[in-house]
Amino acid sequence: MFHKLSPPPPDVILQVMQQFRDDPRSDKVDLGVGVYRDATGLTPVMRAVKAAEAHLVATQDSKGYVAMAGDSGFHTAMADLVLGGVVPRERLAAAAATGGTGAVRQAMELIHTANPDARVWISQPTWPNHPALAQSAGLAWHPYRYYDAETGGVDRAGMMDDLKGARSGDVVVLHGCCHNPTGADFSESDWAEMAAFLDSRGLIPFVDFAYQGFGDGIDADAAGLRHLATRLPRLIIAASGAKNFGLYRERAGIYMVVCPSDERDTTQAMMAWLNRSSTGFPPDHGARVVTTILSDPVMQAQWQEELAEMRNRVNGLRGALATALRRETGSDRFGFLAAQKGMFSILGGTDAQIARLRDEFGLYLVGGGRMNIAGLNENTIDRVAAGIAKVLTD
Numbered sequence: 001m002f003h004k005l006s007p008p009p010p011d012v013i014l015q016v017m018q019q020f021r022d023d024p025r026s027d028k029v030d031l032g033v034g035v036y037r038d039a040t041g042l043t044p045v046m047r048a049v050k051a052a053e054a055h056l057v058a059t060q061d062s063k064g065y066v067a068m069a070g071d072s073g074f075h076t077a078m079a080d081l082v083l084g085g086v087v088p089r090e091r092l093a094a095a096a097a098t099g100g101t102g103a104v105r106q107a108m109e110l111i112h113t114a115n116p117d118a119r120v121w122i123s124q125p126t127w128p129n130h131p132a133l134a135q136s137a138g139l140a141w142h143p144y145r146y147y148d149a150e151t152g153g154v155d156r157a158g159m160m161d162d163l164k165g166a167r168s169g170d171v172v173v174l175h176g177c178c179h180n181p182t183g184a185d186f187s188e189s190d191w192a193e194m195a196a197f198l199d200s201r202g203l204i205p206f207v208d209f210a211y212q213g214f215g216d217g218i219d220a221d222a223a224g225l226r227h228l229a230t231r232l233p234r235l236i237i238a239a240s241g242a243k244n245f246g247l248y249r250e251r252a253g254i255y256m257v258v259c260p261s262d263e264r265d266t267t268q269a270m271m272a273w274l275n276r277s278s279t280g281f282p283p284d285h286g287a288r289v290v291t292t293i294l295s296d297p298v299m300q301a302q303w304q305e306e307l308a309e310m311r312n313r314v315n316g317l318r319g320a321l322a323t324a325l326r327r328e329t330g331s332d333r334f335g336f337l338a339a340q341k342g343m344f345s346i347l348g349g350t351d352a353q354i355a356r357l358r359d360e361f362g363l364y365l366v367g368g369g370r371m372n373i374a375g376l377n378e379n380t381i382d383r384v385a386a387g388i389a390k391v392l393t394d
């Protein structure tokens, strides 16, 4: 049977990760995969995480199974973090998943189980795994225009025009903050307009919320999502502790459904069953670290401080790169970098230009010119700016 398999399509992010690892040059710069790096290039274990892990080692007396939907303490902690109490508990179903990716995948499974005819609308561009996750759950998906490369902001007219093609019951994937890959986020009025549009058309928002705290702050980043939760009858959310808790490899993810209270119990039971029929039980260690931190005022304060440090550092790098590029190019062509949010921005470039940045300058960006701003540091900014100015403005 296996001879019938054909090779899977390449994952553009993982490809860059591998090419970077294989490159022997010591001055190469990894601006590919979305991980935070400190000034020394390390993706650190947060001090709050170390404290929570030490606490767990000292106090945890069993590694027995938890529940199919994961630990209810994790659901509560994450619901409070993400939704900030704007939704009553009886309208909320939740299940832990295998990281943010697993959360998106399980949510797609739930959508397909509830309505196999639902079509999923995905921003163009988006995180490359979104279409693959919709497809593997058996869902049809459609792109909608999102990014205006001229302004570095949201293409509002194009987006609304494309979404007019959605029909009642379809699902619209939105990035809660720090849009991946563009860094172009909704304004408050965009969220209000989107909420009214979705409501009037009977569309269901699905917010992928992987970067809470990396844009403007923990609550500020959740404002749009919370508006949807209070304004609309239904909302799907996938959240992750990978980035904001630095728990990348621990796969601490969760998906939540906000729905009318009479739909809640069956939805909750189905979410647990979908876990059972895929991973059995979700991983617990990362989830428990998150719960431990969020339940302890001292650890929580420590975590917030560290998250603010990461956010401020990324924002500082954005400003510094924009300044260096202004100097190198003598223009404001890359000025949008300073205004965008989160780890990513799109610098543009053809495949040949991205390959030239890699081969000649040791700069690793994802195709289309997605740069992980958090991969820069004070020592590399000038060199990166010089390479980009040389190749992208040639």
Ligand code: LMR
Residues within 6 Å of the ligand: 013, 032, 033, 034, 035, 101, 127, 129, 180
């Ligand atoms: C990214 O976009 O680089 C990250 O979210 C890592 C991943 O899983 O693709």
